[in-house]
Amino acid sequence: MIFNDFIFYTLAAILLFAGIRVITTRNPVYAALHLVLAFFTAAGIWLLLEAEFLAIALVLVYVGAVMVLFLFVVMMLDINLDKLREGFWDYLPMAGTIGLLMAVEMVMILSGKYFAPTTVASKSADYSNTAELGRVLYTDYLLPFELASVVLLVAIIAAIVLTLRDRQDSKSMNPAEQVLVKKQDRLRIVKMDAVVETPSVEDPKADKEKS
C-alpha cells in the first residue's frame, strides 16, 4: 500500500501544481499546456483507483481532442489574457482572505472522521470496468445519460444560433435556385380597372388597414 500512497501523493502534488499554474501563468499557451498536464495526472489517479476506462477516456478525449483544439484556438485568436486579468492584484487581498478562510473552514469540516477509508473488495480478474460502466449507463442511468445528450444538443444549437450568421455582403450565387425560379416569383400581374383615376390615394389606406 505504501507504494500506492507514494504514487498518489506524487500525482496529486503535480495535479495541484498544474492547476495553480493554469490560472496564474501569463502565457495562455503555457496555461493550456499545464491543463494538459493536469489531465494526465488526473488520469493517473483514476488508474490507481482501477477506473481504467475513465482514465483512458480522459486522456483520449480531453488531451487528444479538446485541448488540442483549444490550443489552436488560443494560438489563432491571440487573446490577450493579461487584459482579462487586470485588477487581479487589487482583488487579491480581499478575495485571498475570504478564499483562505473558506478553505480553512472546509478543511476543518472535511478533514474530520467523516470520510473514513473503506476497503473495497477487490474484483475478480475477469471483471471489466468498461463493460460494467456500459451496463449501468444504459440501464440504471439511462435517463441522465439521455439527458446529457440533449444538453449537448442544446449546446450545439446555442453555439450555432449565437454565432452563425449569413454574410450580408456575400456575392455568392446559388445555381439551383436560379434554375428553379418561376415566372410568378419575379413578375406580378396586377389587374386594374381602366376607370380608376387616382390609384395613389387608395394605396396607403389599404396599407394602413393591413398593418
Next chain:
Amino acid sequence: MEYIKTDLITALPELTVLFMAMFILLLDLFIKPKNRIVIYGLAQFTLLAAAYFTVVTYNPSVGYAFSNMFVDDPLADILKLMTFLGTSMMLVYTRQYMQQRGMFRGEYYAMVLFALLGMMIMISGQSLLTIYMGLELLSLCLYSLVAFDRDNARATEAAMKYFVLGALASGMLLYGMSMIYGMTGSLNVAEISSALLEMNTKNPVLILGLVFVVAGLAFKFGAVPFQMWVPDVYQGAPTSITLLIGSVPKFAAFAITIRLLAQGLQPLAVDWQDMLLIMAVLSIAIGNITAIAQTNLKRMLAYSTISHVGFLLFGFMSANLNGFASSMFYISAYVLMTLAGFGMILLLSRQGFEAENLDDLKGLNQRSPWAAFLMLITMFSMAGVPPTLGFYAKFTVLQAALQAGFIWAVVFAVVMAAIGAFYYLRVVKLMYFDAPKDNARISAPVDMQLVLSINAAALLLLGIMPQTLMQICGVAIVISLQ
C-alpha cells in the same frame, strides 16, 4: 425491454416535447420565413399535446420510472400543467415582439421547448442527478435565449453575466449534492431522507452540503444574497425572454426545492428553515426598498421579483405541508402576475421602441383605458391589495409562517409589503394622473389582447374565489409528500 416501455409511457409528455423540439428544428430548415407562423402553431400544439398526455396519464398516486429517478405524482402533473399554460401564454405575448425584432425564428421555439423539457425533468426529478441535468438543460437554454438578440450589446452582456454566475451556482449546487451523496450514499431523494433519519443530523459535512444546495436553489429563485444577476438580466434581456425567465422556470425551481429540501433533506429542516428565514427577510427588505429607487420598469419588476421570492420562502420555511401548499399557491400567483406585468410591457412596446421606463407608462389611461386598467389590476395584485390574487397569496404564506411561529418575521414582512406598495402604486399614479409622453396607438394582435385580459381578470377572479386553486395546491402537496 418491458420495463422500458412503462417508463416511456410515464414520460410521455417529456418525450412529446423532446420530439417536437427536434422536429421544429428540422422543419425550420425547410420552411420559408413568411410561413414561420406554422412553427409557432406547432409549438402551441406541442404544449397542448403534452398537456393532453399529462391529463390522460394522471392518476392520484405516486409512480416511479427510470430506476426511481423519475417521479410521476400529482404535484409533478399539476406543476407541469401550470408550466404548459404559462409557456403557452408567454408564446402568445411574445409573438409580435419577436416578429418585429427579427427574432421570430425556429430556433427560438426549439429553445423554448428544450427549456420546457428541462423544467419538466426538474419537476419530475427524483434523483439528484436528474434534477441537476434538468437544471443544466433549462439554464443552458435560458443563457442562449438571453443572448438571442445577438447584436444587442446589452443582451449579450446580460447573457454573459447570467452564464458565469449561473455556472458558479450550478457548481455550488453540484458540490453540495456530492457532499450529501458522500454522506448518505444515495442519489435518490427518498433514500437520502431515510438514510438521514438514522444519522446524526448535526454532522458538519451534511450542513456543508446543505448550505451549498440551498445556495444553488436560492440562485435559481433569485433570493438575497444570490440575487445579483436578477436585475441585470431582467433589464438586459429582450423583454420576451425576461418574461420567460421571470415566469415559468420558477415552477421548476419550486419543484426542485420541494424535492430536495422537503422530500430529501426534511430531517435537516431545522437548519434550512433558518437559512430560508434569513434569505426571506433579506430578500423582502432589499427587494422592496431598492425597487423604490428604480426608474426602469423591467428593473423595478426584477426587484419586485426578489421581494416576491422572499414571500415565497416564508411558506417554505414553515416546513410543513400547509406551508408548502401556500408556497405553491404563491408561486402560481406570482407567475400569473409576472406574465401580466411583462405582458403589459410587451403590449406597449412596438417596432423600434421598448416601453421599459416608468415614464413610458405616463398617462396610459388617456391612451388606452383598457391597458391602464389591466396594469392597474396587475400592480394591485403585486402590491397585495385585496381582493386580488396577490393579496390572498401573501396572506396564505404569512399565515403559514405565523402558525410555524415566525411572528416577528411576519410583522417585518407586512411592514415591507406596505413599503413595497409604494412603488407599485406609483405606477398607478403615473398611468392615471400624469400626462402621456407619447401618444402612439397601442396595437396588438387580438389573441394577445384577449389572453392578457383573461390573465388580468384571473388575478381578480382568483383573488375573489381562491378556494379551488388552494385546494389543488393542497391536494397535490399532500398526496405527493406523504
Next chain:
Amino acid sequence: MTLPQISLLIVLLPLIAAAIVGLWGRHLPRASAHWLTIAGVGAAFVLSVIVFKATLNGYTANYNLYTWLTSGDIQFNVGFLIDNLTAMMMVVVTFVSLMVHVYTIGYMSEDPGYSRFFSYISLFTFAMLMLVMSNNFMQLFFGWEAVGLVSYLLIGFWYKRPTAIYANLKAFLVNRVGDFGFLLGIGMVLYYTGSLDYATVFQTAPALADVQVTLIPNVSWSLMTVACILLFIGAMGKSAQVPLHVWLPDSMEGPTPISALIHAATMVTAGIFMVARMSPLFELSTTALSFVMIIGAITALFMGFLGIIQNDIKRVVAYSTLSQLGYMTVALGASAYSVAIFHLMTHAFFKALLFLAAGSVIMGMHHDQDIRNMGNLKKYMPVTWITSLVGSLALIGTPFFAGFYSKDSIIEAVALSNITGSGFAYFAILAGVFVTAFYSFRLYFLVFHGKEKWRKTSHSHDHVHAADEHHHGLSPQDDPHEPGWVVKLPLILLAIPSLIIGYIAIEPMLFGEFFSGVIFVNDEVHPAMAHLTHHYHEILHSPAGMALHGFMTLPFMLAAFGVLLAWFFYMKRPDIPAAIQKKFSLINQILENKYGFDAFNERFFAGGARSLGEKLWKIGDIQLIDGAMVNGTARLIGRISGKVRHLQSGLIYHYAFAMIIGVFLFLTFFIKIN
C-alpha cells in the same frame, strides 16, 4: 321587498351607477352622467329612510351575504349589520351625497372630467355605505381602504396641478401609517378572539379584559389597551387627528364638492364611527380612552388656532373640520359615544353646508379663494350669505342651532368625565369654543361684509393656483353672481337640518333608547354619560330648556366673545390684527408653519424613507457588496465603474463574490450553531 333586499339595493345602486358612468360615460351624453348617479344615490337615500324607519320600530339585523373564503376556522364574509347606528349613518351619508351630487352639476359644469367625477363620488358613496353597514372587520377594512382610494383619486382629480398630485401623495402616505396601525389592531383582535365578526368579537372581548400581552420581553401591556390604541391609530389617520392630520388641509386641492362630501361630512368621520362601533372594546380599556381623549383635545384646540391665520376660504373650513373632529374624538374618550355620533351627524350637515357655501363663493369669485380679496358678498349672493350664516352659527354652538346641542353635550360630558386627561380636555375644548367662534366669524365678516376688496386689489392671485388656467379670479369691474338653483337648492336643503336637527334628535339619540344595544357604556367605570342623562332629565327637561340654559353658560359667553372680537378686529379696527401679527411674529410664524408638522414629516419621514431607499441601494448594493467588501477603496470603484461599459467588466466578479460571501457566511454561521 324585504328589508335585506332593500339594504342590498342601497349599496348596489350607487355602485351600478358609478360603473355605468365610469366605464361608458364618455360615450353617453353629458347630462346622463348626473342623471344616472343622482337617480342611484337618490334611490339609495329614499331606501335608507325606509330602513331607518324600520330600525326606529325596532328592526335590527345581522347577516352574511357571501363568504369570500374560509381559512381554518376563520371566515371572511361580506355581510350587513343593520341597527340604529348603521341606519342613521346611511341616511346621513346618502343625504349629503345626494346634495353634493346635485351641487356638482353646477360646480363642475365646465370641467372636462365631468362624468369621471360623478362616477367617483357615486363610487365613494358605495364604499362608504359598505363601511358603515359592515358586520365584520374584513369588510370594514375593505370599505376603509376603498373610501381612502376614492379620496386619493378625488384629491388628485385635477391631476395637471402639481400641488394636487403632491396633496394626493401626502394623503396616501399619511393614511398608510394609520392603516398600518389599524391592520395590526384588526390582526390582534383576530388573533385573540379568533373571529372577524363583530358580534363574536364583542362577545368574547370581556373575557380578554385581563389578558396581558408581551411584545417586548419583560414588558407587558393589557391586550385591550394595545388593540384599542392600534385601532384608534387607524381612526387617527382617517379622521385626521394630530399628528396624522397633515393630509386633510392639503386635500382641499380637490374640487369643493368632494371637500364637502368626503373631507368634511362622511369619510373623515369614519374613524369616529368605527370607535363608536367598537365601544364594547374601548370600554374595556380606560387607558386607551384617555389616549383617545388627549389626542382629540389637542386636535380640537390647536387645529382651531391654525384656522385663524388662514386666508384660503377652503382651508379655514378645513381647519375647522379638524377641530370639530377633535371634539368628536374627545367625546369618544369620555365614553360619550352617542354624543360623538350626534355631533358627527349635526356636523355632517352644517359642515357640508359651509363647504358648499364656500364653493358657491369660490364660483362667484371666479375661483379666487383668498378671503382677503372678498367682502360685502351679501349684496350679490343672498342665499349663500344666509345659509353661511346659519352654518356658522350652528358651528359655533348658538343655542337652538344643531351644533349647540351636540357641542354643549360634549363639553358637559367631558366635564363629568373622570378619566386621566379629562381636565386638560375640558380646558382645551372650552378654549376651542372661543377659537371656533373667532375664526368662523372672521371668515364670515371678511367674506360677506365690509368693503368689496376685489375692486381695489391689483389682482394678487392666490399663488397656489396661479398656474391653473381655470382660476383667474374676479376682475375689479365685475360683480359676483350667485350660481343657479342646482347650487342654491342643496344649500337650502342642508341649512334646514343645520337649524333644527339638534332640537329634534337630541332627546331620542342621547337620552333615549336609540342606541341601546348598539353602543355599550360601562356606567360604573365611565359614568360621564349616565351623569349627563341624569343632569338633563333633572334640570333641563327639554331641548328648549337646554337651549335657554345654554345662554347662561360659559361656552356661550366664550362664543359670543369670539364673535364680537372677530367683528371688532376685522370690521371695526382691521389694523389691530396686523399689529398683533407684527408683535407676536414668532407665534404667527409657528402657526403659519402649522407647528412644523409638515416640515418635520417632509424632512424626517418622506425624506428619510427616500434617502433610506437610495442609501440602501447605493451603499448596500453598490458600495457595500460591490465596492467596500470587494476592494474597499474609492479609487477602485471609480476605475471599475469606468469599465462597466465594457463586456468584461468587474461586475461579474462582484456578483460572484457576493455569492461566495453569502455561502461563506451561511457556512460559518450554521456550522457554528451546531
